[in-house]
Amino acid sequence: MxxxxxxxxxxxxxxxxxxxxxxxxxxxxxxxxxxxxxxxxxxxxxxxxxxxxxxxxxxxxxxxxxxxxxxxxxxxxxxxxxxxxxxxxxxxxxxxxxxxxxxxxxxxxxxxxxxxxxxxxxxxxxxxxxxxxxxxxxxxxxxxxxxxxxxxxxxxxxxxxxxxxxxxxxxxxxxxxxxxxxxxxxxxxxxxxxxxxxxxxxxxxxxxxxxxxxxxxxxxxxxxxxxxxxxxxxxxxxxxxxxxxRQVLSSERDRRSPATGRLADGPNFLILGAHRSGTAWLQERLNDHDDVFVAPSTAATVLTSAEKIADPAERRAYARVFDGAAKARLRGQRSHLFFWPVADGPFGRGRDDSAAIARDHLPEDTRYLLSLRDPVSRAISAYWQSVAMGAVPPTTSLFAAGSLRGILGVGFYRQLHRHWATTVGEDRISVLLYDDLASDPATYLDAAFDALGLPAAGRPALDAASSSPVNRNTSARLMRSAAPFSPAELQILVELYRPDIEYVESLTGRDLTSWRDVDHLAEINR
Incomplete structure (x- = not known):
């Protein structure tokens, strides 16, 4: 033997x-x-x-x-x-x-x-x-x-x-x-x-x-x-x-959606996230284009739930969201829950596999926009938003609250991007950087239009009121300023996300040294 x-x-x-x-x-x-x-x-x-x-x-x-x-x-x-x-x-x-x-x-x-x-x-x-x-x-x-x-x-x-x-x-x-x-x-x-x-x-x-x-x-x-x-x-x-x-079994949950067919006249592009990375601003600006319709984010639950996408009544109700968008060549949907871990883990519970739902129920040529912010600032922004909304007690540290509301889990870009890339095809995902939105909103928006195949003619110009994203949550902004994170805490977050930062550098060909620079992160998160 x-x-x-x-x-x-x-x-x-x-x-x-x-x-x-x-x-x-x-x-x-x-x-x-x-x-x-x-x-x-x-x-x-x-x-x-x-x-x-x-x-x-x-x-x-x-x-x-x-x-x-x-x-x-x-x-x-x-x-x-x-x-x-x-x-x-x-x-x-x-x-x-x-x-x-x-x-x-x-x-x-x-x-x-x-x-x-x-x-x-x-x-x-x-x-x-x-x-x-x-x-x-x-x-x-x-x-x-x-x-x-x-x-x-x-x-x-x-x-x-x-x-x-x-x-x-x-x-x-x-x-x-x-x-x-x-x-x-x-x-x-x-x-x-x-x-x-x-x-x-x-x-x-x-x-x-x-x-x-x-x-x-x-x-x-x-x-x-x-x-x-x-x-x-x-x-x-x-x-x-x-x-x-012990029987060796696969630990990955089978989250494939039931074969209920592709949605007719639904979205043909998605704004995946990431949460707190400028996607609400992007949705608003894309909706300013005559050839684009982006559905309200509240409608997205049918694409984040295997149960709802399999329910004919839910599918019909979702189709009605796009009834007024017949003339729009591009129909979109935004939800920060798209770009979310599938499996349960130490940083929170997983959600139904939106990538698999999109693969099985949206058109095969669907495009995907993914806006990524430096993961340290993104986590800090998500934390203070959760505190301001009352979802996290103000006495609870970011690290203790890390498993809640995707505060830490959504920042593992390597894992999440790889999952979407292997599920729907990497060539259909266009990565935008929040850095560009902060420094040059027009160029950032043009990159999104380019990814969707919209010609330069007909693109709306940005006015002063819409030229840059604004943190609309005044309470979160004030609390962040009153209690900034220490350099030691920022360094821990940098090390937590270092492989993900390096992955985005490789993915985009960009030098993202600032994403690892504790002094810079301290300055922009005051």
């Missing part, structure tokens, strides 16, 4: 559990430790060298952390991996974000060697359990999950969900770890474990707190996560059971 080949990504908890598996049935193909999901997800560290360590194993792990090695080790081991075994203990000391956006895990080796005191000036420590760390980390673990699913789609992913022991096998209280007691750590790890299980599409291998005790005689020393041998044997039994029963 062939052996199950195991890729371990985690701490000694996973490694020691593996050691209690039957070697005739399980073999280790790779072990990655001391590497936070934040480090694994971001660029390799080039601003500083890893510390020199006496232990070859520790040196290899810490050097791998600086190199963000998980990004290459997963593809390399993909063809020989049946099981991915994960735990989160190595996240416990947080991470450092360096000035260039790279990340170093605050490992015991980084602390013990003194290397954390020699990181570049401007490096910021994100403590484990802080809201900033969590919001940034969930994006990292989501990227790790995508990496594993891409390269190891048939592997069983198992997440060890083991509480820190409050007592040793002799009944004594366990020591703290870097000032953190077991009870405190268990409270902090709860939401991280839940987010990891979802992001990795993992089967949890869990024990209850009363089932775990530590061993002061553990080879790696006395700690609340260095368990007694009986705990590892129990975990090993659970791993065997999970591997034997």
């Amino acid at each position: 062939s052996r199950h080949r195991v890729f371990v990504y985690g701490s000694c908890v996973s490694r020691d559990t593996f050691e209690h598996l039957d070697p005739d049935r399980f073999e280790l193909v790779q072990y990655v430790a001391r590497q936070s999901a934040l480090s694994a997800y971001t660029r390799p560290v080039t601003l500083v060298d890893p510390p020199r360590l006496d232990s070859p194993f520790q040196q290899r792990m810490v050097s791998g952390d600086f190199a963000s090695s998980l990004q290459t080790l997963v593809p390399e081991a993909a063809h020989q991996t049946d099981v991915v075994l994960v735990d989160l203990v190595d996240e416990r000391l947080g991470a450092y974000v360096l000035p260039d956006g790279s990340v170093v895990t605050r490992s015991t080796e980084l602390v013990g060697s003194g290397a954390e005191h020699h990181l570049p000036a401007g490096s910021q420590h994100l403590p484990f359990g802080s809201e900033q760390h969590y919001q940034y980390w969930v994006q990292g673990i989501a990227a790790v999950g995508a990496l594993v699913r891409q390269h190891m789609p048939h592997a069983a992913v198992l997440l060890l969900d083991v509480p820190w022991a409050e007592r040793s096998e002799a009944g004594a209280a366990t020591p703290s770890s870097y000032g953190t007691e077991a009870r405190e750590a268990n409270a902090l790890f709860g939401r991280y474990t839940a987010a990891a299980a979802q992001a990795l599409d993992a089967t949890r291998v869990a024990l209850d707190p009363e089932d775990v005790v530590s061993s002061p005689a553990h080879p790696w020393g006395d700690a609340p996560f260095h368990y007694a041998a009986g705990v590892y044997r129990r975990l090993a039994d659970l791993v065997v059971g999970a591997v034997g029963t």
Whole structure:
């Protein structure tokens, strides 16, 4: 009988559990430790060298952390991996974000060697359990999950969900770890474990707190996560059971619309979003053209709901919205809910797949306009709008409110654009930049007209009242001015969205350095 080949990504908890598996049935193909999901997800560290360590194993792990090695080790081991075994203990000391956006895990080796005191000036420590760390980390673990699913789609992913022991096998209280007691750590790890299980599409291998005790005689020393041998044997039994029963299923929800036919005389172009990126202004200006009709955004729900698009009465009611637009060559619809995550995630609940609805129910030559704003300013604008509307309490931070109303989730442009591009065709999506709207509205509007194929003749001129977008929500504008975001908060948002900013640069061929410039972002968001 062939052996199950195991890729371990985690701490000694996973490694020691593996050691209690039957070697005739399980073999280790790779072990990655001391590497936070934040480090694994971001660029390799080039601003500083890893510390020199006496232990070859520790040196290899810490050097791998600086190199963000998980990004290459997963593809390399993909063809020989049946099981991915994960735990989160190595996240416990947080991470450092360096000035260039790279990340170093605050490992015991980084602390013990003194290397954390020699990181570049401007490096910021994100403590484990802080809201900033969590919001940034969930994006990292989501990227790790995508990496594993891409390269190891048939592997069983198992997440060890083991509480820190409050007592040793002799009944004594366990020591703290870097000032953190077991009870405190268990409270902090709860939401991280839940987010990891979802992001990795993992089967949890869990024990209850009363089932775990530590061993002061553990080879790696006395700690609340260095368990007694009986705990590892129990975990090993659970791993065997999970591997034997787990059915590998696709985690992507099937959101395809029912085949109810294409809408007659409905929209032939959509303004997808993004939310807080000038699309209301764009709708108004396009409607000034004699050959264009853009339906009220309130009518768009039929294109954002699989249930409504399948309802004949809803379809008839929607068709009536366009009854007065028979002479308009271009009929449009705007909704910021078009450009929205489909799957549930740590930044909020997903919505029905508008891209699939558009593909199946709109004309095959439908055009799509997508206006993108720097994601940091967009998130800040969405946050203050939500506060002003009473949807978010003013005492709730942006990071704590990040899962509400698309405040953070809509800024992951790479994921959202790729989904629309693969669903309807990238060549049918025209990307506009809010920067151009702010600096030269006429050029921005001309780009939209060009994308829709409207000739220069007949385009309405902009007057003084309509020449630039205005934040109509005075309350939101005043609150933003009274409580500006700190440079540290802006830097966290920049790092959160750095891959998305780089993606838009590649997509448009534009230099978007200003989207990463904290000083510039602080200035425009006052």
